[in-house]
Amino acid sequence: MTEVNSEQIKGRCLCGAVTVTVTGPLGDVSACHCSACTRWTGSVLMGLEIPRERVTYAGPIKSYASSSFSERAWCENCGTAVWFADTEGEGAANLELSPGLFDGFGGAALTRVVYADCAPSGVVLGGDLQRVSKADYEATHLHVEDAE
Ligand SMILES: [Zn+2]
Numbered sequence: 001m002t003e004v005n006s007e008q009i010k011g012r013c014l015c016g017a018v019t020v021t022v023t024g025p026l027g028d029v030s031a032c033h034c035s036a037c038t039r040w041t042g043s044v045l046m047g048l049e050i051p052r053e054r055v056t057y058a059g060p061i062k063s064y065a066s067s068s069f070s071e072r073a074w075c076e077n078c079g080t081a082v083w084f085a086d087t088e089g090e091g092a093a094n095l096e097l098s099p100g101l102f103d104g105f106g107g108a109a110l111t112r113v114v115y116a117d118c119a120p121s122g123v124v125l126g127g128d129l130q131r132v133s134k135a136d137y138e139a140t141h142l143h144v145e146d147a148e
């Protein structure tokens with residue numbers, strides 16, 4: 001094991017009641033323009049996909065089952081988004097932590113956007129990103145049908 005892999009990166013919510021510690025590198029940030037993420041965040045969800053066993057957290061975290069296979073968690077006190085996570089399937093091994101818990105996203109960079117073709121008018125995430133369409137994403141991942 002290298003020193004980099006045992007590095008601890010600490011984050012917190014806006015009020016400080018929720019703390020999150022990640023052991024090892026944060027990896028890359030991905031963004032999602034699906035309708036559920038847009039509604040929950042009010043704009044666009046960004047997440048750092050981290051194996052659950054590398055994450056510890058403490059504080060008043062509430063969660064909501066946003067579909068039959070996923071949940072969204074936040075600080076009960078200040079409302080800061082803490083994570084999105086699958087609760088079944090192979091993605092359930094990970095938490096998608098909010099990058100903003102960590103100062104400067106913990107140095108992580110945005111590299112990928114999913115539901116890229118569903119971005120609201122005027123919202124274009126710049127740079128050399130991997131852009132995955134709704135159709136391509138839903139071909140290989142659990143998703144919620146557009147029921148509303
Ligand atoms: Zn808080």
Ligand SMILES: [Zn+2]
Nearest residue numbers: 032033034037
């Ligand atoms: Zn989404």
